[in-house]
Amino acid sequence: MSPANGSAGPRRRGPAAWSPAMKRHQRRVWPALGVYAAVLAGTLWLFGTHPPTGLLRYAAAVAPALPLLGVLWINARYLVEETDEFHRRMLMISMLCALAVILAVTTVYGFLEVLAGAPMVPLYHVATLYVVAQGISTPLVYWRYQ
Amino acid sequence: MKNRLKVLRAERDWSQADLADRLEVSRQSVNAIETGKYDPSLPLAFKIAALFGMPIEAIFES
Numbered sequence: 001m002s003p004a005n006g007s008a009g010p011r012r013r014g015p016a017a018w019s020p021a022m023k024r025h026q027r028r029v030w031p032a033l034g035v036y037a038a039v040l041a042g043t044l045w046l047f048g049t050h051p052p053t054g055l056l057r058y059a060a061a062v063a064p065a066l067p068l069l070g071v072l073w074i075n076a077r078y079l080v081e082e083t084d085e086f087h088r089r090m091l092m093i094s095m096l097c098a099l100a101v102i103l104a105v106t107t108v109y110g111f112l113e114v115l116a117g118a119p120m121v122p123l124y125h126v127a128t129l130y131v132v133a134q135g136i137s138t139p140l141v142y143w144r145y146q
Numbered sequence: 147m148k149n150r151l152k153v154l155r156a157e158r159d160w161s162q163a164d165l166a167d168r169l170e171v172s173r174q175s176v177n178a179i180e181t182g183k184y185d186p187s188l189p190l191a192f193k194i195a196a197l198f199g200m201p202i203e204a205i206f207e208s
Contacts, residue, residue: 019172083170084171084172084175085171085175085186085187085190086171086172086174086175086178086179086184087172087174087175089184142174144183145174145178145183145184146177146178146181146183
């Protein structure tokens with residue numbers, strides 16, 4: 001069947017279909033997550049075995065957050081560097097979905113913590129929740145626009 | 147927004163990938179525009195119109 005008869009032609013999926021900006025994003029984000037895992041493990045080990053004191057305690061406590069902030073910067077870079085407007089739109093919608101999920105979950109759970117005595121959850125889980133929410137929303141958004 | 151992109155593409159025996167290459171966008175963009183699920187920006191609509199040598203309103207209609 002000829003493509004002229006309405007078929008889409010050969011479809012590239014997965015990494016072969018990625019834009020140059022997407023490939024750059026992947027090359028940046030996975031190492032950043034690897035650094036996060038390594039720094040987190042190191043920090044937990046440090047606080048478990050040789051708890052730092054003074055200013056070092058604050059610096060060490062903040063260390064695992066830095067790679068996660070890097071992931072946010074990497075996402076922002078992708079938004080700037082992606083020249084394909086459709087992919088840019090998909091990213092913006094998936095980011096908004098993830099932010100909406102975070103706002104909803106943290107708001108509801110915040111009331112549960114304060115008023116219903118639900119267990120206190122550390123705030124740093126918000127970043128993880130954002131990454132997970134965006135990871136789920138991105139394929140759903142693309143599926144919606146197929 | 148409805149459009150005649152699929153028909154115009156078929157008349158030229160182009161696949162979605164061919165059209166995407168000519169427009170310098172992704173194949174997913176072409177697919178989403180053809181199915182009416184995504185409305186292109188004005189610059190991209192002008193680019194599409196220029197590629198087919200037609201006015202925008204001859205390709206897209208609300």
